[in-house]
Amino acid sequence: MKNVRLLGYIFILPAVLAMIMVHIIPMGWGILISFKDLTIRNIRNWQEAPWCGLKNYIKAFNPVTTVGQRFLRSLQNILVYGVVTISVGFFIALGVALLLNKPFVGRTLVRGIILIPYITPDSVAYNFWRFIFQSRIGILNEMLLRIGIIQEPIMWLVGRNTIWAVIIASIWKGWPLTSLMLLAGLQTIPMELYEAAKIDGASAWQCFKYITLSYLKPVIKTIMIMNILWNFHAYNQFVVLFGENVGIHAEVPNTLIMREAFENYNYGQGSALSVILMLMMLTITIVYLYVFRAQRDE
Amino acid sequence: MKKRLILLTVIFALTIFSVVSGTEILFWAMGNAPAALHNEWMQQKAAEFEAKTGIKVVFEEIGWGDGPRIMNAIITGEGAHVFQLGTTWNPEYAATDGLVEIDIDEFGGADKFFAANLESTTLNGKYYGVPWFAETRILFYNTEMFEAAGVRPPQTYEQLLEVGQKLIDVHGTGRAIATAGTGAWDLIHNWAIILWAHGGDMLNADNTQAIFNSAAGVKAMNYWVSLVDKGLASKACAEYNQPQADAAFISGETAMAFMGPWNIADIAHDNPGLKYAVVEPPAGPAGRAAFSGGSNLAIRNNASKEEIEAAKEWVKFLTSDEVLADYTKNLSMMLPANKEALNDPYYDTETWRTFIKTLGYATAYPPIPEWGAIEGIIQTNFGNVLTDYVDGRFNVITSSKSYLDAAVAEVNAVLNQ
Numbered sequence: 001m002k003n004v005r006l007l008g009y010i011f012i013l014p015a016v017l018a019m020i021m022v023h024i025i026p027m028g029w030g031i032l033i034s035f036k037d038l039t040i041r042n043i044r045n046w047q048e049a050p051w052c053g054l055k056n057y058i059k060a061f062n063p064v065t066t067v068g069q070r071f072l073r074s075l076q077n078i079l080v081y082g083v084v085t086i087s088v089g090f091f092i093a094l095g096v097a098l099l100l101n102k103p104f105v106g107r108t109l110v111r112g113i114i115l116i117p118y119i120t121p122d123s124v125a126y127n128f129w130r131f132i133f134q135s136r137i138g139i140l141n142e143m144l145l146r147i148g149i150i151q152e153p154i155m156w157l158v159g160r161n162t163i164w165a166v167i168i169a170s171i172w173k174g175w176p177l178t179s180l181m182l183l184a185g186l187q188t189i190p191m192e193l194y195e196a197a198k199i200d201g202a203s204a205w206q207c208f209k210y211i212t213l214s215y216l217k218p219v220i221k222t223i224m225i226m227n228i229l230w231n232f233h234a235y236n237q238f239v240v241l242f243g244e245n246v247g248i249h250a251e252v253p254n255t256l257i258m259r260e261a262f263e264n265y266n267y268g269q270g271s272a273l274s275v276i277l278m279l280m281m282l283t284i285t286i287v288y289l290y291v292f293r294a295q296r297d298e
Numbered sequence: 299m300k301k302r303l304i305l306l307t308v309i310f311a312l313t314i315f316s317v318v319s320g321t322e323i324l325f326w327a328m329g330n331a332p333a334a335l336h337n338e339w340m341q342q343k344a345a346e347f348e349a350k351t352g353i354k355v356v357f358e359e360i361g362w363g364d365g366p367r368i369m370n371a372i373i374t375g376e377g378a379h380v381f382q383l384g385t386t387w388n389p390e391y392a393a394t395d396g397l398v399e400i401d402i403d404e405f406g407g408a409d410k411f412f413a414a415n416l417e418s419t420t421l422n423g424k425y426y427g428v429p430w431f432a433e434t435r436i437l438f439y440n441t442e443m444f445e446a447a448g449v450r451p452p453q454t455y456e457q458l459l460e461v462g463q464k465l466i467d468v469h470g471t472g473r474a475i476a477t478a479g480t481g482a483w484d485l486i487h488n489w490a491i492i493l494w495a496h497g498g499d500m501l502n503a504d505n506t507q508a509i510f511n512s513a514a515g516v517k518a519m520n521y522w523v524s525l526v527d528k529g530l531a532s533k534a535c536a537e538y539n540q541p542q543a544d545a546a547f548i549s550g551e552t553a554m555a556f557m558g559p560w561n562i563a564d565i566a567h568d569n570p571g572l573k574y575a576v577v578e579p580p581a582g583p584a585g586r587a588a589f590s591g592g593s594n595l596a597i598r599n600n601a602s603k604e605e606i607e608a609a610k611e612w613v614k615f616l617t618s619d620e621v622l623a624d625y626t627k628n629l630s631m632m633l634p635a636n637k638e639a640l641n642d643p644y645y646d647t648e649t650w651r652t653f654i655k656t657l658g659y660a661t662a663y664p665p666i667p668e669w670g671a672i673e674g675i676i677q678t679n680f681g682n683v684l685t686d687y688v689d690g691r692f693n694v695i696t697s698s699k700s701y702l703d704a705a706v707a708e709v710n711a712v713l714n715q
């Protein structure tokens with residue numbers, strides 16, 4: 001028995017070592033330099049970069065400093081972005097999954113087609129949206145003008161509409177995967193349950209609420225936690241749509257981190273912001289899992 | 299005496315040849331030309347170079363977003379021995395202490411290069427790169443649209459507004475000039491030339507304090523916004539990147555645009571029938587001003603002596619008159635930073651002469667390691683001004699001034715670190 005256990009550890013050792021090399025050590029290094037004043041001038045001798053204690057962390061939350069102002073604003077922006085993108089995307093995905101769960105001719109083909117936005121590379125998809133949102137020649141403004149919703153072109157790529165532009169594009173890109181996962185969940189629900197409920201006189205809403213949603217709960221839980229993490233780490237959509245200078249209305253933590261670390265070469269500050277973001281995500285995940293576990297135990 | 303000198307030179311050349319012969323170096327450059335053409339040219343030149351020196355050069359194309367990769371090479375010693383650096387990057391990378399200090403006399407001497415490009419290779423008065431190719435922006439104008447409006451190309455910024463008004467009277471709102479907006483990574487260059495022409499500057503003489511929130515800075519920022527506000531440029535320009543602004547001119551949509559030398563090839567390719575001419579950037583109260591950009595070649599110093607010597611030979615080869623002229627006129631579509639390479643008859647046209655004249659007085663940004671961060675700060679606040687304009691919150695008295703003040707405070711904090 002002891003030998004078998006030892007053999008198991010030997011088998012997982014390469015994977016554990018790989019994890020340590022590519023995950024744990026870089027993460028540890030990142031945490032370490034977040035306490036240092038590491039800049040372009042001392043990057044070659046990073047060990048000798050001066051320690052600065054919690055300075056980088058304090059700056060991040062100090063609204064008087066420029067970094068602090070930007071970081072707090074970026075958290076506000078990502079919160080709006082995440083809440084709207086996840087919730088609207090989820091309802092679209094659920095609607096489509098319910099439709100695709102019904103038998104109809106060409107269902108397999110449609111299931112494949114809906115995945116197109118998801119499988120399109122970010123750079124292609126968001127560049128495509130960049131064209132759609134062009135104020136002068138973009139088809140969105142063209143359509144809105146034609147049907148009379150707007151009287152003059154809207155600026156989507158500059159100003160306060162930027163956050164809505166990126167939300168629309170992200171919903172389009174993200175809902176198909178959610179839909180596919182929900183569809184997989186729907187297909188595990190035994191049809192007999194619906195038949196029995198109908199015999200007992202249950203309404204369509206009651207069937208949905210007590211059977212469909214109950215069975216989908218584990219899938220929804222996974223989807224939600226994945227979406228929260230993905231959306232809070234959003235970067236590509238912002239940079240492809242708006243360029244490196246995303247503007248105050250669309251600044252999110254990752255665009256700020258990239259700028260601090262790799263444009264301004266404030267590696268210490270960039271690392272501190274990354275660590276803060278990681279801790280936030282970790283907290284959200286723990287709370288989320290705790291709440292779900294508590295509900296399950298009930 | 300003469301014989302002895304020749305003998306010494308031959309011995310020196312043979313020594314260098316024997317030391318570096320057989321060495322292999324890696325060269326990273328950005329996509330300065332279509333990839334297939336670029337690779338083919340590099341391989342051909344690398345073969346010529348190898349036949350001549352015995353040094354093997356492996357070329358790899360990298361992107362403009364690969365700055366961190368270059369930084370990794372400098373830190374770890376893994377990666378290219380020679381790499382292309384944008385002019386504003388050179389002092390930043392030199393500050394890492396990871397670049398070979400250059401004896402410019404080895405590369406033909408300081409007078410051989412455009413002054414601003416050479417300045418961009420410096421840090422604290424020492425050279426850490428060799429200027430490769432250069433660019434500046436001048437005013438392109440559509441001669442047919444100008445004729446139809448009965449106007450002549452503007453010589454001053456005030457005239458540009460007057461000419462622009464006449465152009466839109468004839469051709470319609472937004473069609474006088476195409477300008478770059480928040481989508482442009484190089485938005486700052488457009489503002490900088492107006493700032494300088496109005497007597498302003500970025501930093502004080504010893505580069506210890508930002509001074510671009512002066513009256514000239516505010517006027518320059520307001521001027522850029524006024525091009526859209528007065529209807530000379532389309533409101534959509536506020537979101538444009540530079541290629542979008544270029545495309546608006548090249549397609550014949552607008553009558554003017556500030557563009558670079560590479561756009562000559564774009565016009566020949568995309569709209570060969572376009573009737574256009576060029577003039578120097580307009581003058582402000584302090585005269586004409588232009589931005590000097592381009593790229594330099596730098597050598598990593600954490601390499602063996604042989605590799606560093608081989609890298610120097612490759613840089614000398616790439617910046618030699620004929621090779622450089624061949625590269626700039628057929629591939630990068632820029633100007634050679636080596637002035638002697640301009641003797642190529644290709645550059646003997648009115649358009650190129652205007653570029654060359656402009657480059658002669660063009661200004662480089664201060665060669666300090668913090669410039670990248672400073673540029674980002676200015677760019678962000680320029681974007682904020684345009685965002686305010688789009689959001690309807692722009693105030694000609696307060697907006698530019700307050701954002702420039704904020705940018706100056708931030709830049710001073712960076713400089714004082």
